[in-house]
Amino acid sequence: DQYLEPSTVETVSQYACQRRTTMENHNQIFTDAFAILAENAEFNESEGPCLAFMRAASLLKSLPHAISSSKDLEGLPCLGDQTKAVIEDILEYGQCSKVQDVLCDDRYQTIKLFTSVFGVGLKTAEKWYRKGFHSLEEVQADNAIHFTKMQKAGFLYYDDISAAVCKAEAQAIGQIVEETVRLIAPDAIVTLTGGFRRGKECGHDVDFLITTPEMGKEVWLLNRLINRLQNQGILLYYDIVESTFDKTRLPCRKFEAMDHFQKCFAIIKLKKELAAGRVQKDWKAIRVDFVAPPVDNFAFALLGWTGSRQFERDLRRFARHERKMLLDNHALYDKTKKYLKKKTTNNYLALNDVCSDLSEWHYKG
Ligand code: DCP
Numbered sequence: 501d502q503y504l505e506p507s508t509v510e511t512v513s514q515y516a517c518q519r520r521t522t523m524e525n526h527n528q529i530f531t532d533a534f535a536i537l538a539e540n541a542e543f544n545e546s547e548g549p550c551l552a553f554m555r556a557a558s559l560l561k562s563l564p565h566a567i568s569s570s571k572d573l574e575g576l577p578c579l580g581d582q583t584k585a586v587i588e589d590i591l592e593y594g595q596c597s598k599v600q601d602v603l604c605d606d607r608y609q610t611i612k613l614f615t616s617v618f619g620v621g622l623k624t625a626e627k628w629y630r631k632g633f634h635s636l637e638e639v640q641a642d643n644a645i646h647f648t649k650m651q652k653a654g655f656l657y658y659d660d661i662s663a664a665v666c667k668a669e670a671q672a673i674g675q676i677v678e679e680t681v682r683l684i685a686p687d688a689i690v691t692l693t694g695g696f697r698r699g700k701e702c703g704h705d706v707d708f709l710i711t712t713p714e715m716g717k718e719v720w721l722l723n724r725l726i727n728r729l730q731n732q733g734i735l736l737y738y739d740i741v742e743s744t745f746d747k748t749r750l751p752c753r754k755f756e757a758m759d760h761f762q763k764c765f766a767i768i769k770l771k772k773e774l775a776a777g778r779v780q781k782d783w784k785a786i787r788v789d790f791v792a793p794p795v796d797n798f799a800f801a802l803l804g805w806t807g808s809r810q811f812e813r814d815l816r817r818f819a820r821h822e823r824k825m826l827l828d829n830h831a832l833y834d835k836t837k838k839y840l841k842k843k844t845t846n847n848y849l850a851l852n853d854v855c856s857d858l859s860e861w862h863y864k865g
């Protein structure tokens with residue numbers, strides 16, 4: 501009698517970083533609905549509801565079974581009255597009227613279209629919408645609008661960029677980047693990150709972290725890489741954002757705050773096989789992000805750029821509330837000790853320290 505029966509109902513954590521989540525989503529019908537509602541809330545700048553829908557979607561993605569009745573929701577965290585109502589609608593009618601309303605909403609459709617252009621954020625999309633525009637053609641035909649260099653590239657390569665990047669394309673880009681970086685610094689570290697590192701089959705871009713084992717040498721990498729890609733004739737667009745890295749600054753509490761590493765947003769021309777006899781261009785424009793952290797921040801940069809966004813958000817929330825620590829893309833800070841995870845010469849060691857401390861963390865697919 502001294503042995504208790506193991507509980508058959510496992511409690512599900514409210515933190516995405518403590519839930520094992522595979523690529524297999526048994527609740528896509530619900531998570532698709534939440535993604536639309538979250539996006540609409542984002543377009544309306546309703547931060548609270550946006551976060552609530554994203555949290556609910558993240559939670560449902562981690563469940564090993566499909567929700568088939570509202571009884572299945574009992575005891576689950578991250579679900580409020582609003583999100584439960586959506587699930588119940590879908591269970592009963594196969595769809596949710598709120599989601600259908602959003603999909604038919606003129607503002608939602610138009611803002612979604614405009615923000616799908618590389619370089620167009622919410623503010624710009626709203627400005628164009630207020631001008632009464634509903635199509636990209638109308639926007640482009642307006643002589644009064646001054647487009648940024650990024651937006652010009654966004655329109656120019658719109659069809660390619662708005663199509664998903666598949667794993668094979670990401671790997672092909674990876675090979676080009678790897679080979680080119682080797683020519684600049686043979687010992688450089690090139691790591692595919694973002695969604696493809698999590699095992700996703702497709703994504704909207706390809707993300708890379710690049711650094712050198714020797715501190716400080718990384719500052720030359722991106723410019724040289726860009727030069728070489730340009731000489732190969734495959735660089736369609738680039739924008740280098742210089743590092744604003746300040747070691748004395750404290751981490752930001754807000755996840756959305758960008759990190760301070762040097763980075764480059766690029767569009768690369770990837771050769772593709774043509775179907776026999778078809779006349780079409782033999783390349784595809786692919787969005788690529790490069791980030792070049794100094795090697796002693798590499799582990800945290802990698803953790804931060806692997807995503808998903810919800811996983812990262814919850815990692816930070818977990819660190820703050822459960823460990824009284826602050827985590828960002830640069831380091832893990834112990835609020836009680838004032839510093840900062842100790843700097844080590846081997847950055848992988850630094851990350852291992854963190855992971856052994858919080859051994860329950862799992863990457864979220
Ligand atoms: N990231 C971050 N800070 C930012 C932007 C992104 O920490 N300001 C992180 C979280 C993301 C990851 O980097 O998951 C990569 O960003 P992407 O926008 O490329 O997202 P994904 O690669 O996850 O998705 P996609 O498949 O759409 O590219």
Ligand code: MG
Pocket residue numbers: 694695696703704705706707
């Ligand atoms: Mg990505």
